[in-house]
Structure formats: structure tokens, C-alpha cells
Amino acid sequence: MSRYWSNKVKNIKPYTPGEQPKDRKYIKLNTNENPYPPSSRVIEAIKNAADETLRLYPDPMGEELRETLAGYYQLRKSNVFIGNGSDELLAFSFPAFFEPAGKPVLFAEITYSFYPVYAALFNINYRLIPVDEDFNIPEEGYDQDNGGIIIANPNAPSGKGVTVKSIEGVLSRNKNSVVILDEAYVDFGGRSAVKLINDYPNLLVIKTLSKSHSLAGLRVGYALGNEDLIEGIIRVKDSINSYTVDRLALAGAGEAIKDDNYFQETRSKIMKSRERVSARLTEMGFRVIPSQANFIFISSKQCPGHVLFQSLREKGILVRYFDKPKIDNFIRVTIGTDEEMDCFLEAIMAIVPP
Ligand SMILES: Cc1ncc(COP(=O)(O)O)c(C=O)c1O
Numbered sequence: 001m002s003r004y005w006s007n008k009v010k011n012i013k014p015y016t017p018g019e020q021p022k023d024r025k026y027i028k029l030n031t032n033e034n035p036y037p038p039s040s041r042v043i044e045a046i047k048n049a050a051d052e053t054l055r056l057y058p059d060p061m062g063e064e065l066r067e068t069l070a071g072y073y074q075l076r077k078s079n080v081f082i083g084n085g086s087d088e089l090l091a092f093s094f095p096a097f098f099e100p101a102g103k104p105v106l107f108a109e110i111t112y113s114f115y116p117v118y119a120a121l122f123n124i125n126y127r128l129i130p131v132d133e134d135f136n137i138p139e140e141g142y143d144q145d146n147g148g149i150i151i152a153n154p155n156a157p158s159g160k161g162v163t164v165k166s167i168e169g170v171l172s173r174n175k176n177s178v179v180i181l182d183e184a185y186v187d188f189g190g191r192s193a194v195k196l197i198n199d200y201p202n203l204l205v206i207k208t209l210s211k212s213h214s215l216a217g218l219r220v221g222y223a224l225g226n227e228d229l230i231e232g233i234i235r236v237k238d239s240i241n242s243y244t245v246d247r248l249a250l251a252g253a254g255e256a257i258k259d260d261n262y263f264q265e266t267r268s269k270i271m272k273s274r275e276r277v278s279a280r281l282t283e284m285g286f287r288v289i290p291s292q293a294n295f296i297f298i299s300s301k302q303c304p305g306h307v308l309f310q311s312l313r314e315k316g317i318l319v320r321y322f323d324k325p326k327i328d329n330f331i332r333v334t335i336g337t338d339e340e341m342d343c344f345l346e347a348i349m350a351i352v353p354p
Pocket of ligand 1: 031032084085086087088112152155156182184207208209210216220221
């Protein structure tokens, strides 16, 4: 604690990212990265962009990438905003759409743990919607006075998804609030609500290339929504940093969207591995929350979550453990390659013999 810190910084409890250890080689199943490399076309595009033009600032709005995304989703360019990972888009959205010290923003009790951090940073009140023991969030939970809503679909760390009909219910009953839909994991079997954008001017869908396009290291996310909402985020961006996405990232991201075949192939492989591993763990007596994401959330009656986490770590396998009420007996396991998942299953069988 430094006496030079502002009170805000003294009091904030920042988000803790999953570890990226350097001490030994681990099987990394802890940060929901994609185990497959990015498309070779992406690498090629980045190499080609690494030239003398790097002395120039990038296009502040990434117009070419916006155009590519608009074409992909059959929207207008004015419906698309690009940012430095979806975390940045979420961060910009708080001051753009939520009133400091105003009505509470609603989000699930168990969800992405960055939301309360942004709320604290921007002085936004929030209220948690309780989840039941299967991690379901009742749609009616959002039927209360609020200053905004955030829904991760599929949710993290449970992997549970909700239907587009349910999202539409929330949107139609909350027309005075901005509803942010965090679709970071939607490409692994969830249902995207992007098609509702034209009907609901209060819907902002936030997506990322980090997971389904194997580009966590490039830091590119995007938001899709009514052009007034997009204009709101642009205002925040241009009040903080006009050049959030660099030239190499713009080049790589555009190619990732264009190489749709590769995206389809890798996401199918991940979904297939997830189903195989989930079935095997269920046979072994684990509780496996049905997942529509590139990770599974599991618990065992025989072995507490923190012991599973630690024992796997000792065997060179990193997973994620959250020491929080309701989920402290679970571990979250990112779906890796089939070989990695076989090692994981072997290790888990040694820790909790079937
Ligand atoms: C629910 C959710 N939203 C957003 C993100 C952020 O992704 P990125 O900033 O890499 O786009 C994550 C990353 O783990 C996530 O779990």
C-alpha cells in the first residue's frame, strides 16, 4: 500500500488473471485458451503487416476490420466496434451506459468475476441475481428496477447457456436499460443473440477472438449493437486511448474472421472433446455441469475442489479454482487437445480412483 495511491486504488480488489507460469512446462487448462494454433492465414497476415508502416499509428477505428465483421454478421459498419480484447469493451461499457451511484446494474451471483471489479472502479452500484444449485439464473431475476444488465451467455465458470428466447424476454422487459450480452464462449455450442440487434436498440453483444479463434495473445474483441450504443463506446474510447488495436492485431483479426473453415473445424474439435471428457468424468462419478463453452465445471464427492486443483498442479496440469461460496468445491477445466485431455483424465483417475 503506497501513500501515493488514490483512495480508489487503495480500496479496489482487482481481478486476478489465471496464471501463466514460467517455472516448468504445464498442460495449461486454466485460462480457457484454445489449444489449437491460430489459422496459418492469420500468422501470414501478421507477418505481412510487420513492415515499415509500424512507424505510423493504426487506423483508430479499424475500419477495414469493422467492414469485415459487418459483412460476416450482415450488419452495418456503424453497428460494430473493435477493442483490445473483450475485457476492454466491457470496461468501456461501464462508464458509457451505467450511471455512477445510480440504480444497480444486475448480473448473476456466479459469473465472470471482472464485472464487480469494473463496477467498483467506475462507482457503479450492482445487485447479484442468485443462481440455483444447478447454476441456473431465473429469467425473472432481471424483473426489477435496474440501471443496466450484464449476462454472460454461456456463463462462466459454469458453462451454462440460456436460450435466445430467454434473452429476448429480458430485453423486452427492460427496454430502458442497456443489456450487455457477453458472448465470449458462444461459439462452442451456445446460441448467439446477434440477430436481435435490429429489434432491440438496448442490446450490446460483446464477442472475442481470444477463445474460438485461438487469438488470446492478439487481444481483439468486438461489440455489436445499435449505432447509438456503438457511438457511446467510441466516446469513451476517444476519452482514454484512441489507438487501442494495433496494426498487427487488425491484420490478424481480419484474416481470422475470413478463414471461417478453420474456425468451424477447430471449434467442432473442441466441442467433440468436451463431450467425450464430460461423459468419461460422469462415468467416473464426477458432477459435470452441462457446458456450452470450451471448459467444464466439475466437482467430486470424494475430493474437495482445492485438493483436486493442487494435486493436478503437482502432476503438471493447471486448472482454475475459485475460493468462493457455492463454487469452492469445483474446478474449471479448459478443454485442451485430445492428448492433453487424456493426460488430464489419467491424472484425475490417479487422484480420485473410480
Ligand atoms: C466471460 C468472459 N468474458 C470476457 C472475457 C475476456 O476475454 P478477452 O479480453 O480475452 O476478449 C473472458 C476471459 O476469460 C471471459 O471469461
